[in-house]
Amino acid sequence: MQSEKIYYRADIIREKSADTPTQLEYVEFQGVRTTKYDALVKEIAELFKSQTLKELVVNCDLAARHLEYVGLFQKVIPIIDIAEANPNSYTVEFKVKEPRQFRLGANVSVANDGEASASCTADKASLFGRGEGLASAYTHGVRGNHMFNIGLTKPFLGWQRYANVGAYVYRGFSSHPWSNFDATDTGVSAELNWRSFGKLQHMIKWNGAWRQLEPEKGAAFAIREHAGHTLKSSIENVVAYDTRNSPNLTTKGMLARLTQEYAGVFGDVGFIRHQLDVQAAAGLPLGLVLSSGLCVNFVKPLRGRTLHLLDRAYLGGPANLRGFGHNAIGPRADDSYMGGMASWAWGVHLYRPLIPAHMLFAHAFAVVGSVHGVKHDASFFDVLRRFGDLPRTSVGVGVAVKIGEVARLELNYAVPIRYSTTDRVVPGFQFGVGVSFL
Amino acid sequence: MDRSFFTDLLNDELAMNVDDNWDDAALFGPYENEQALLYQYAECLSARAFLKMCNLPFKIEQRPNAEHMSPSGEVPFLKVGRLVVADYLPIVDLVAKKGVKLSDGLTDVEIGELHAHICLLEEVLKNAEMYISWMHEPTLRVVTKRRYGSVYPWPLSSILPSLKGRQVCNKLRSFGWADRTIEQVSNFRHSLNTPSFIFAAAGARRS
Numbered sequence: 001m002q003s004e005k006i007y008y009r010a011d012i013i014r015e016k017s018a019d020t021p022t023q024l025e026y027v028e029f030q031g032v033r034t035t036k037y038d039a040l041v042k043e044i045a046e047l048f049k050s051q052t053l054k055e056l057v058v059n060c061d062l063a064a065r066h067l068e069y070v071g072l073f074q075k076v077i078p079i080i081d082i083a084e085a086n087p088n089s090y091t092v093e094f095k096v097k098e099p100r101q102f103r104l105g106a107n108v109s110v111a112n113d114g115e116a117s118a119s120c121t122a123d124k125a126s127l128f129g130r131g132e133g134l135a136s137a138y139t140h141g142v143r144g145n146h147m148f149n150i151g152l153t154k155p156f157l158g159w160q161r162y163a164n165v166g167a168y169v170y171r172g173f174s175s176h177p178w179s180n181f182d183a184t185d186t187g188v189s190a191e192l193n194w195r196s197f198g199k200l201q202h203m204i205k206w207n208g209a210w211r212q213l214e215p216e217k218g219a220a221f222a223i224r225e226h227a228g229h230t231l232k233s234s235i236e237n238v239v240a241y242d243t244r245n246s247p248n249l250t251t252k253g254m255l256a257r258l259t260q261e262y263a264g265v266f267g268d269v270g271f272i273r274h275q276l277d278v279q280a281a282a283g284l285p286l287g288l289v290l291s292s293g294l295c296v297n298f299v300k301p302l303r304g305r306t307l308h309l310l311d312r313a314y315l316g317g318p319a320n321l322r323g324f325g326h327n328a329i330g331p332r333a334d335d336s337y338m339g340g341m342a343s344w345a346w347g348v349h350l351y352r353p354l355i356p357a358h359m360l361f362a363h364a365f366a367v368v369g370s371v372h373g374v375k376h377d378a379s380f381f382d383v384l385r386r387f388g389d390l391p392r393t394s395v396g397v398g399v400a401v402k403i404g405e406v407a408r409l410e411l412n413y414a415v416p417i418r419y420s421t422t423d424r425v426v427p428g429f430q431f432g433v434g435v436s437f438l
Numbered sequence: 439m440d441r442s443f444f445t446d447l448l449n450d451e452l453a454m455n456v457d458d459n460w461d462d463a464a465l466f467g468p469y470e471n472e473q474a475l476l477y478q479y480a481e482c483l484s485a486r487a488f489l490k491m492c493n494l495p496f497k498i499e500q501r502p503n504a505e506h507m508s509p510s511g512e513v514p515f516l517k518v519g520r521l522v523v524a525d526y527l528p529i530v531d532l533v534a535k536k537g538v539k540l541s542d543g544l545t546d547v548e549i550g551e552l553h554a555h556i557c558l559l560e561e562v563l564k565n566a567e568m569y570i571s572w573m574h575e576p577t578l579r580v581v582t583k584r585r586y587g588s589v590y591p592w593p594l595s596s597i598l599p600s601l602k603g604r605q606v607c608n609k610l611r612s613f614g615w616a617d618r619t620i621e622q623v624s625n626f627r628h629s630l631n632t633p634s635f636i637f638a639a640a641g642a643r644r645s
Contacts, residue, residue, distance in 0.1 A: 210594060217509070221517065228503030229598060231591050268591050334520070 007079065010057045020053045024090055025083040031096040035072055036129040039157050043067055046159035047092060056080065060092055062160065067096070069162070070131040070155040074099050099125035115175060116142040131155045145173035145184070163194035176309075178327040178424075180219035180336045181227075183310055184212045203238040208267070211310055220334035226309045234263035244279065248435070249361065249402045251289045251351070254280040263311070270302030271311050274380075289351040289361075293438045295320065295369075296344045298380060307374050312339030315371045316392075316423070318432020320345045322367060323394030323414030325424030330371030332422045338373070342383045345369030347438045351400065361400045363410065367438065368393045393418040409433050460518060460536060463496040465489065467514035468504045472588050474513075477567035478505075481526050482514045488530060489516075492538045502589035526560070569615055569623045572606040 027044050029035075044063050050056035060078040067076045075097040083089035105121040119139035127134050132154045139147040149170035156163040171186040187209030194202050209232045215224045240257035244250040257277045264270030275298070281291035301307040314337070317326035331338045347367040354360040368391045372383050398412030410432045416425045467482040468474040474482060489496050496516070501507060508515040508524040515524035516532065523532045533539075541549050571582045586602060587595035610616055615623075 210597075214506075221520070221522065224507045224522070225501075225503075228506030229590060229594055231594050266591070 005081075010061065010078075010080070017053050021088055022050055022053045022056050022090055023086070023088055024048050024050060024056060024092065025086070026091050028091065028093045029096055030093060031073075031098065033098055034129045035096075035098060035126065039072060039130040042157040043070075043072070043159070044092075044094075053090070056090060056092070064094065066160060067094070070157060070164075071099065071125045071133050072131045072157075073097060074125075117147075119147075127152075131157060141173060147172050163192070166191045166193070176327075178314070178316075178325065178337045179223055179309060179339070180216040181223055181309070182214045182216065184214075186210045187232075199241055199243065201238075201240045201242060203236070203240075205236040205238070206234070207236065208233045213308075213310065218335070220336040222333035222338060223309065223336045230269050230308055230310075231267035232263050232269040232311075233265050233267040234261050234269075235265065236261040244281070246402070246405060248405050248408050249351070249400060249437075250279060250281040250291060252281055252283060254278075264302050264305070269308055269311065270305035271299050271307055272302070273297070273299045273311070287353055289349075289353075291349040291351060292347065293349075294344070294346045295438055296342075298342045298383065300341065300378075300380070301374075301376055306376070307341060309339060312374065313341065313343035313371060314339045315343040315345055315369055318410055318412070318430050319434045319436065320347070320367065320438040321369050321392055321394060322365065322396055322410075322412050322430055322432070323416040323426060324392065324419070325426055328424035329369075329392055329420075330422070331373040337424075340371040341374045341378065342372040342387070343369065344387060345438055354399070359402050361402070362397075363400045363412070364395075364397045365412075366393070366395045390420055391418065392416070392420070392423060407433060407435055408437055410437070460494060463489075463494065463516065463518045464499050465496050465514050465516050466499045466501055466504045466507060469500045469502060469589065473502065473585055475567075475571050475582060475585060477564050477571065478513050480563075480567065481512075485514050485516070485526050485529055488526075488540075489533070491540060492533055494533065494538065527556070565610065565613060565615055566623050568606055569610055569618065570620070572603050573610060573616070574620050574623075578603065 024047055027047060029040060032040070043066065047056065047059050047063060050059050057080065060080060064076040064078045067073050073096040077095045079093045079095065081091045081093060083091050101124070103121075103123040105123075106119070107121075108116065108118045110116045117139050119137055121135070121137040123136070124134045126132065132152065134150075134152055136150040137148060141147065147170075149168060149172075151166060151168040153164050153166040155161075156165075168189045168191075169187075170189075171184070174183050174185070176183060187207060189205055189207040189209075191203055191205035196202060211230050211232060213227050213230075215227050237260045238257065240255065242253075242255045242257070244253040244255050247255070255277065259273070259275040259277075261271075261273040261275075263272075274296075276296045277294070279291070279293040281289055284290050297313040299307060299311060299313055314327035314329075315321055316324035316329035321329060327339070328337050330340050330343075345367060346369060347365055350364045352362040354362055370387065370389065370391050372378075372386060375382075394414050394416040396412045396414035398410060398414075401409040403409060412430050412432075413428060414426070414430050416423075416427055419425050465482075465485060468478055470479060470482060486498070504513045504515070505511060509522055510524040512525045514526075514529075515522055516529045518532070521532075523529055541552065544552065570577055572578055583596075583599040583603075586599040590598055607616065
């Protein structure tokens with residue numbers, strides 16, 4: 001029987017018999033081994049409310065995409081069929097592919113500062129059959145530092161629900177050569193993500209981190225003063241509106257994101273951070289893309305607390321103010337950059353796709369920004385008033401290479417136009433790799 | 439011995455900095471009343487006494503993270519201008535480089551002897567103090583862990599003393615102190631194996 005049937009693409013059926021009254025008899029899943037029954041019921045119950053065939057077709061597609069999104073299945077193909085008993089009754093069959101048992105990986109990487117590391121990863125999607133994701137990684141740095149992170153996420157299942165909770169344990173090591181210190185960060189965090197009004201993304205996150213700052217041999221005394229252990233406990237709230245076609249190198253769409261972080265509930269670090277990121281890109285004639293980005297960061301220490309070096313705002317380098325040293329703008333003690341309590345940067349870019357067009361871009365830019373040193377009694381408006389003082393400016397041209405959706409590679413010839421004598425200026429060719437660019 | 443090696447190294451390094459003026463001198467140490475451990479307190483006091491005897495002006499700065507600020511991990515440390523020197527003997531050497539010596543009236547042989555005694559005394563006494571602080575269970579529980587953790591919020595207040603304890607115990611073990619009993623340690627004069635009057639005599643001769 002089965003082999004005599006002819007299947008059509010959904011859009012053909014939808015056009016031909018859009019308003020046919022429809023009743024869904026049953027839903028069948030093929031390929032399920034470990035996924036739990038109740039999880040599937042939550043996901044597809046809404047299908048039975050479909051009144052017309054058109055609705056059923058659309059809903060089946062939505063259900064299939066959502067099943068993939070929450071991580072229950074790797075691939076889902078819905079097939080609608082006529083039920084034999086009743087002419088207006090239909091059945092739906094989902095052909096599914098469950099995520100692999102375990103995914104193991106290993107890689108060797110070199111970071112922007114030349115630090116090499118080797119890491120291995122182990123991932124598992126839909127761990128207990130309800131979409132729970134487990135991701136873990138262990139990294140061994142060339143300097144003998146150990147890093148790891150383990151994350152567990154769980155989606156809220158249900159018709160068109162885009163929400164999840166996550167919990168993470170991690171240990172990270174970072175080197176800050178611009179300030180002559182190394183930092184080790186060990187912590188736990190928990191986050192809740194959801195969407196409202198369709199496209200507005202929310203995140204609330206609690207983060208408890210034990211941080212150790214170790215000054216290097218040549219560090220300025222002002223850096224030494226921050227040495228040792230601190231405990232940060234912070235609550236972060238992120239609201240974002242994101243329509244970018246590719247977060248890595250946007251050619252269309254916009255992003256507006258507000259990040260607020262309050263530290264000081266617990267622990268010995270106290271500050272409030274407000275960060276605003278705005279990005280927009282649009283196509284121009286001749287295949288050109290005009291893109292612009294603004295990033296404003298303001299960190300205010302709580303009363304009676306000093307603003308720790310690890311919590312400050314830094315600026316400079318190939319990812320934002322090209323033509324300057326990495327995080328090497330603003331106040332300096334000896335040759336260690338001290339960061340500030342506020343920073344802003346604004347850039348205008350012109351991209352022109354080369355060959356291959358989705359990967360390689362010619363790039364011209366003008367960027368401007370500055371860092372405002374730490375003043376413990378300064379209010380937001382004091383800082384805002386002085387934001388215009390000596391804006392660092394640079395212009396340049398270069399090429400940008402998009403490596404998938406993960407990273408971007410840039411080689412630029414940059415000319416710093418306005419700078420302060422304390423800034424580390426890098427005129428000429430500058431190379432940068434990163435995940436987030438202004 | 440590693441100390442003299444480091445002292446030599448320091449001498450070379452200091453040679454170019456000796457001409458700095460003695461300005462903005464500050465002696466950094468932990469909070470003496472709440473935080474400093476037995477041996478840290480002793481070292482802070484001796485450095486302070488020494489600088490006072492030399493008539494050199496200095497500020498006392500007490501910081502909860504003094505140990506981590508110090509280039510060698512030892513407290514106290516002295517900051518003169520941009521120069522930072524940690525530990526008692528290097529501080530004495532630094533002061534000597536500036537031309538201030540308390541042992542001017544002594545012959546070379548006597549200075550050598552004095553130096554040897556100070557080194558021996560320091561090693562033995564300091565190790566004994568470290569042993570009592572970190573390996574004598576009641577002291578560790580009631581005094582050391584509390585004082586060491588007092589400047590941190592929970593849970594660092596219990597994690598960091600344990601980590602530090604492990605580090606100090608490893609060090610003492612490598613010096614062969616781990617197998618000693620508290621009686622052996624507190625009877626340190628045997629381990630010094632030195633008649634007590636030598637120190638008194640050296641002191642008297644100086645005056």
